[in-house]
Amino acid sequence: MPTKCEDITNLFNFPQYAGKCSFFEHGGSTALPQGLGWFILVGLGAIFALVPTFLIWFERRYGNTSKDSENFSTAGRSIKAGLTACDIVAKWTWAATLLQSSNVAFKFGISGPFWYAAGATVQVLLFAILAVEIKRKAPTIHTFLEIIRCRWGTTAHVIFTVYGFLTNIIVTAMLILGGAAVMEALSGVSVYAASFLIPAGVVIYTAVGGLKGTVVAEWLNVCVIYIAMLIFMFQVYATHKDLGSIATVYMRLRVVEIRHPVHNNMGGSYVTMFSKSGIIFGIINIIGNFGTVFVDQSYWQGAIAAKPSATYRGYLLGGLCWFAIPFTFATTMGLGARALDLPVSDMEAKRGLVPPALAVHLMGKGGAFLMTLQLFMAMTATACAEQMAVATIVAYDIYKPYINRNADGRSMILLQRIMVVIYAIISGVVSVILLKLNVSLDWVYLFMGIVIGSAVFPIAASLTWSKCSSTAACVSAVVTTPLAIMTWLITAAKLNDGKLNLDTTGQQYPMLAGNLVALFFSMILCIILSYIFPQEFDWAELRNIPVIESDPNSDPNTFDGEDSPEALNHVICFTWATGGSLTVLLLILWPILALPAKVFSQNYFTQWAQPDGLRSTIPKRYYSSLNQSCPMFPVHVPVLRCGTPPALLSTGCDCCTARMSCR
């Protein structure tokens, strides 16, 4: 194993990577000219801001849309299922969805994308239950905190408002941390400038259009995200000369595992679900994402904006559509980068630079541009939803109840617009602070559940469990957060001889311990305290939460037909059953059924990595040329004869295909 950078060679003899310890060398030339980086941030930001702004203007001018404050904060509670699903996909696709998922694929192999995708899909599927409950029990709300205030009073309201803001700031900071790092690596644009320009791009249409503005913009963002993902996927698995087929990716991964085995994976392999680190990441991921869905106003806002009958359809469909993004993208970019033995350093991977590295290798400047554009779309879609969420909380949970009880619709809209701008600035400042502290995307992603995980159960119970009391909700959240932080720090100190820094606190075991305590201790405490200090809440009280302006076209109390309360009473059982079954399928059945495959054969890997679209598109001749068997690899492995790993030579495979030439 080489110890000095100069001694490093690329396993597949790509000369450009000889002697390199990192892909994006500091001070080296960037894939894109800096001017293009600025154009993406400012120019594209402006173009993508103008399109939704125009559409909103058009709808107001020629449609029959009300301009009142209810419409601004709730999009008239009239969004249909397709757009609701699109809204979910857009705001749940963070920079981390592309970058962190690829990081765990690069580190842990195929289990990384699976645990990332499954571990962050189930929350959306289960949130469908709360989405229906909102319409059944509290159809007039604007924020989830209004339910808390109505049920549990001011103290609880203040406590959970703090958790709400913490969630918004953590999610926004992660967006900007990942996005700014990629912008800098690919174009040389300053991370600090990017930190302010990324949230600035969406301020215009969020402030002009309110919630409807964000929803209109999101379909555009989602289109670009999927198209870019498909282009990368076809490059890696179908067309590129260095990879270009599932079999080649598989073979190369099997070769790479000899030089870079995955610690704690079966056989050190990248193609197995027997991955201890993968499962630990999965548990942390599940807990953290319960926090960022259930405690984030923007997901409640999506449900509030939906027509009653669109809630469960939109969330179930949105969750399933979203699953495809991290699963496919990371299985493509993370494994692709590994399969080429790209010299991405550990720190670069933690900052989210695995996909940009592969994009540059595959398509040069074009790949860098496509990656930047895709990421920009992911960031802006979530940034506008977070800005709107914060603005709505400030207006409906601080200004109206505590500062001006008689606030009218005009002043509420004005305040929300001002808050959109202020929050864009605050999020830039927070990101700059985190960048100065050298905090990586990976660290924040694993850490998020420790801070907000304790609020998940009480918030979910606020709409599903009538006996959960204010004392239980407040005490369980407030006691558990410091306990989770202590557990995390003590575990890090114990495992590292008392040394506490970003490296030691970012390790898996301390993060796992803190996350587990945050979610489960708070849940157990909340249940016990609710039996000791019970409350019997009458759900009918939630129907008294007032609207500010009453619009006869979208009065939340007068929905009928499939949107009526009676129809929703039937739907709730279906939603529990579907959300629950899909959760069991994704988190238990699927991974268990993959275990007998141990280290995947090439055929198994092909089924795993190969969506139907790709299967039908890859020319048959690739299969026929690659599916001849060989003792260890059921395909021809040119690198065995011409290349390096001596261990593989003993397998007796000495065949070269024309597709993989020795350099």
Ligand SMILES: NC(N)=O
């Ligand atoms: N939205 C997530 N967790 O990527």
